[in-house]
Amino acid sequence: MRAFLAPEGVKNMIAEIISVGTELLLGNVANTDARDISEKLAELGIDVYYHTVVGDNPQRLTQAVELAKSRSDIIITTGGLGPTCDDLTKQVLAKAFGLELYFDEEEARRIRSWFEKRRSIRMTDNNLQQAYLPAGCTVFRNEVGTAPGCAFYADGVHVIMLPGPPNECNTMLNKSVVPYLRKLSKGVILSHNIRVFGEGESSVESKLRDLMNSLSNPTLAPYAKEGEVMLRVTAKAGTDEEAEAMMQPVLKQVQEVLGDLIYGIDVDSLEQLAVQLLARQGLTISAAESCTGGLLAKRLTDIPGASRVFKGGVTVYTNECKTALLGIDPSLIEEKGAVSREVAVEMARRIREKLGADLGVGITGLAGPDGDGIHEVGTVFVALAADKGCFIRKLQLGDGGRDRVRFLSASSALDMVRRYLTGLPVETY
C-alpha cells in the first residue's frame, strides 16, 4: 500500500474527522464512516487525533470546525451534503474558510442524468442544491449517489468533504480521497498488514515485543480485530522501492516468529482468502452448520463471485433436521450427542457427498446463552472432510457472548480450509 507523508518528512500530519448527522446522535446508526476513513488514514501514515459527531446544526458544526482548524492539518467531514434544508456542511465549511459557493454546471448535469436513469424517483429543485460547491475546490464525483464530495486547501488546512451514506463515503474515499492525499505527499509511507489467526493479541505481542521495541522505521504494531490479530509494518522513505526494501526484513522476522499462524499479508479476511484459494485450485466447498446457523455460508457468500466455489450449505439446527437433510443416523446423535466430534465429522462428510463438493465443513457446538448440561458454553466442534481425510478441531471459546462464539467458530472453519489448501498440518480426526 502506497501512502502519504507529511511534507516535512518526519512528523506525520494530524487529521480529524467531523461527522454531521442527527441520526448518529440519536443512535440510529454507528459511525462506520469515521472507522473506514481512520483505517485508510492509518495505512497512509496520517495520525487521526479526534472524531467528532455533531447534529444538523450550523452553530455547533461551526464551533467544531473552528476547533478543528486550530489543531489539525487535515479536516475530513462526512454527511450533510444531501438535498434537504438540514444539509448544511458545505455552507458552514465554506463560510468558516471564507469561500463562496458556486453552481457547478457539470455536477448539475450529472445529477439530472442520475434521476433520468431512475425514472421511478422524481428529482426536485432541492436536488440541484447539491451542485453548489466551494470556489476553487477539487470536485470528487459520486459514483453511487448524487451528492458530490470535494476538497480544498485554505488557511493552512486541507479540508475534505464526503457524503454520509456509507457506500457513497467509502467509494469516494477509495477512488478520490486516497489519490488526492497521495499527491500532497513528498515522500512515501508504505505499509503491509500481516493477518494472524489462532493466537491472542497479548501472546502475539509478547512473542514480538523485543522486535517491536527495537524498531523505529519501519514500525511494527499489533491490532486486535474480530478475534484475530493484525500486525502492521509501516516504513517511511523517499521512494516505494526504498520503503519496500526496509520492510522486507521485518516481514521475514515476523514470519520466522509466527510461522503458519500468519494466514496472509494484505489479505482482506479469512473468507476472502478461502474463496481465493478455492477458485485458484478449481475446488468447491459446502457447509453443514448447527450453532453457527448459516454464518459460515453468509460470510462465504459475502464475497462477490462466491457462487463459483460455494456449492451450498445446510443449517441443521435440530436433530431431526440433521437426519432429514443429511441422513445422519439418529442413533449416532443419541449415542454421542448433537455436540460431539462424531456428529461434526458426519455433518462434514455428508454435506460434501450430498453436494459433490471437494470440501465439506461441519460445525456443531454451544453458542449460548444456554448450555446442554454436558459441555461448557462455547464448546464447538469444527470438522473438515476432504480428499485427504477428515480433520477436526475442538474449540473452547468461553462464554463471551453468542455472537463472538459463532463468529470465531466460522473463522476457525475458514482457517482449517486455508491450512488444508496450502498444505499445512490440520488437526486430524
Add this chain to the structure above:
Amino acid sequence: MRAFLAPEGVKNMIAEIISVGTELLLGNVANTDARDISEKLAELGIDVYYHTVVGDNPQRLTQAVELAKSRSDIIITTGGLGPTCDDLTKQVLAKAFGLELYFDEEEARRIRSWFEKRRSIRMTDNNLQQAYLPAGCTVFRNEVGTAPGCAFYADGVHVIMLPGPPNECNTMLNKSVVPYLRKLSKGVILSHNIRVFGEGESSVESKLRDLMNSLSNPTLAPYAKEGEVMLRVTAKAGTDEEAEAMMQPVLKQVQEVLGDLIYGIDVDSLEQLAVQLLARQGLTISAAESCTGGLLAKRLTDIPGASRVFKGGVTVYTNECKTALLGIDPSLIEEKGAVSREVAVEMARRIREKLGADLGVGITGLAGPDGDGIHEVGTVFVALAADKGCFIRKLQLGDGGRDRVRFLSASSALDMVRRYLTGLPVETY
C-alpha cells in the same frame, strides 16, 4: 419505556459522549458504544449534542473533558478503564473535577474473585488498579468483566464512566446507568417505538406530516433504520400513567394511517417478532436461501431460543445444489430460470416438506454486483409455503449494494411470516 426528565421539566438535559481509545482512531472498530448509549438517552428524553473520540492521551482527553464541562449537563465516557498504563480515564476525569481516587476494597475483592474463577487467566497487580475510583462516586458493578464503572455529580455536571468493550458497556448501560438517570428525574418521559416495514421514510413522513406538526407533547418523530422506519412517540408528564394516557391517542392515530404496515410497538426486530409469533403458536419454520446465502437463518438463530422454532435451512447457491438438497427438477430451473417465481415457490415447498416444518421460506434473486442478463440487479423472489397455501413477493431492490439487497430480502421474508401468522393478507402465488 420510562424515562428521564430534566429537573426544570421543560428543557431537556444535554449530554455528550466522550469515547477513549486509540483503536477507534485507528479504525479498528466502529464506535458502537456511542450509538448504543445515544439510543438509550434518546428514549430517556435526553438530548445528545456531541460524540467525541480521543486516543489514550491524557492531554487531549483533558481538553475534551474541559470543553464538555463548559457545554453539557451530562458527560458519559466509554473506555480507558482497563488495567494497563494506557488506561487513564478515571485519573483524568477525577483531576478535571478535583476529586481524589480511593481504593475500593469491595471492588478489589470482586476483581480477585473474578480471576480465581478463571484459573486460566493470571491476575497481575495492574488489574487491581481498576479498584481505584473517584471519591464519593456511585459504583457500577461490571457483571461481564473486571473494570467497574461509576458516576458522580460535580461542578454542576453529571459524569458517568463506562468500560469500553461493547458487551460490558451495554450491560452496565442497561442495568446501572438507566436506573441512575431515572432517579435524577423529577418527572417522567415515556416513549413507544412503532416499527414499520414495507414503506420508505419519506412516504411514511408525508402521510404523517400533519399529525407530526400538530403535536408538541407528546411528540412523534420518524427514524430510518436498516431499510425500515421507526416512529417514536414521546410524552413528558408527571406520572407514568399520565404519559401513557397522553400517548395512546397518538398511537391510535398512527395505526389508523399506517395500518398493517406497522409490525409492532416496542418490538426489537422483525426476526424477534417472527420467533415470538412462531413460539406462541407452537409452529416451526425452515428456509431455503439462494441470494441471501444463509442470512435469514443467521438472523433467526441470532435470537436466543430460536432452536425451538427454526428447524433448519439450506443455502442452495448453485443449480445442482438446488437439485441435490431439495430435489428441484433441473428442467424447471432450465425453463423458468434460477431467479424466478416458480423456483422460489418450489424451494419454499420442498424445504417445508423435507423438514416437516409448518412454514417454508424460499428466496432466490440477484444480490449483485453481477446481473444474469435477464433481471435487473436487486430482483428477488421471496416465497412462503404454509398450510393455507403459497405466497410470493417480487422485490425490486435496485443496485444499492449486495449487503442491502440481502438484508432487505431476508427482512421481507420475515415480514411475510408475520403477516401470515397474524392473519393479514399476503401476496398469493
